[in-house]
Amino acid sequence: MRFHFPLYSSSSFSLFSDFTFISSLPLIFSSSHFSPFISMAPAFEPLSPPHQEAEPQTATPHHADTVNNFGNDGQVVSKSKVTVVGSGNWGSVAAKLIASNTLKLNSFHDEVRMWVFEETLQTGEKLTDVINKTNENVKYLPGIKLGKNVIADPDLDNAVKDANMLVFVTPHQFMEGICKRLVGKVRGDVEAISLIKGMEVKMEGPCMISNLISEQLGINCSVLMGANIANEIAVEKFSEATVGYRDNREIAEQWVKLFSTPYFMVTPVQDVEGVELCGTLKNVVAIAAGFVDGLEMGNNTKAAIMRIGLREMRAFSKLLFSSVRDSTFFESCGVADVITTCLGGRNRKVAEAFARNGGKRSFDDLEAEMLQGQKLQGVSTAREVYEVLSHRGWLELFPLFATVHEICVGRLPPSAIVEYSEKKPRLSLLEDPACYQ
């Protein structure tokens, strides 16, 4: 068999072992377009494992506006109020994780608001009403109790208005619209975190979702990514995650504390872009892995795709943001997420079906049939990455990413993922950095 990735085959030349030439490439995309954040961090406590913190509180949800309570010594304790914006498969699990901790930790208000993009179920009932009645997201996470302190709210403005900690977790394509609706609606002292794996491509270049949130709302936004298949975490199987933070370690520790449980181990890393790009780009690799499964290529081929994909992820991330650290790719958000998504994710599953159908059924069709309202991120991310690559003249540097998109849109057959294309990659482009100047 002939492989489609001669750039990487056997040659002693390594595109990614030495980034000096890459960092010399002209970048049109700013590596730092972060607006200084204007918010004050909530009151912090020293980081301690959540399950060791004293005094579990009552499970009764609060509805009062106040965020102050009295601590053991009679002092007023400022409590953080958390709202989860999103209620899909991962959004619901995130709300469950958080709600289990807000009940135990004195520094958080018990209640967790969860904004629900309202829909009417086949029974005629509103999803929000059913969640609040049964404590289950019957559509996106059936069979799992979220915790009685999770309150579903279909009103976005109302859901965010009292929160000083906002957790964004919707499919990435909806975030621009959500941010527009939230301008002027969030508290001045709010901190945000994005669990969203994806990016937008604008005229000025690519924009990570955390950056979209920061810029549109004028707030600081960290990220949480990792090898986190939601259905597994929902039943409390052990996994790890990575919080990416910008420069305030205390804020990162507050997020670690909010999410950590004995079965969900969270590590902070000072590399927002690296962490977020890992989470975003691995979805493109997972589509490639699904093609390989659909073609019944076997484990060696899939492992090759994962390795090549990880190298393209690292190279692409470093081209966009010179601050991205190599070590980030060894965190849960990097190699571990590539592995889990290529083995058990939705992107992989639908891409497998696409290849089995010889590319004759569209991703949209397959997604609607197989995911029942849940959303793929990899196909649109492949398109967004492709736009960046073609705009910058980098297509030949990233044959895996480029091929995935061309297969998704039907320009190449699924088998192209492992075959030579007609067009030979121009190795000279890689070997002579001067080509880029």
Ligand SMILES: NC(=O)C1=CN([C@@H]2O[C@H](COP(=O)(O)OP(=O)(O)OC[C@H]3O[C@@H](n4cnc5c(N)ncnc54)[C@H](O)[C@@H]3O)[C@@H](O)[C@H]2O)C=CC1
């Ligand atoms: N599900 C998983 O295992 C994991 C997902 N993620 C990431 O988390 C993010 C959210 O994923 P999920 O929670 O799984 O979502 P999902 O894939 O379950 O998507 C369904 C959600 O989208 C909402 N929705 C549909 N149309 C909408 C619209 N027009 N506006 C706003 N919302 C709309 C639905 O109401 C529902 O809440 C994605 O970026 C995903 O990559 C990250 C880790 C694991």
Ligand SMILES: O=C(CO)COP(=O)(O)O
């Ligand atoms: O991000 C995920 C696991 O970390 C989930 O990936 P999928 O969207 O492909 O299911």
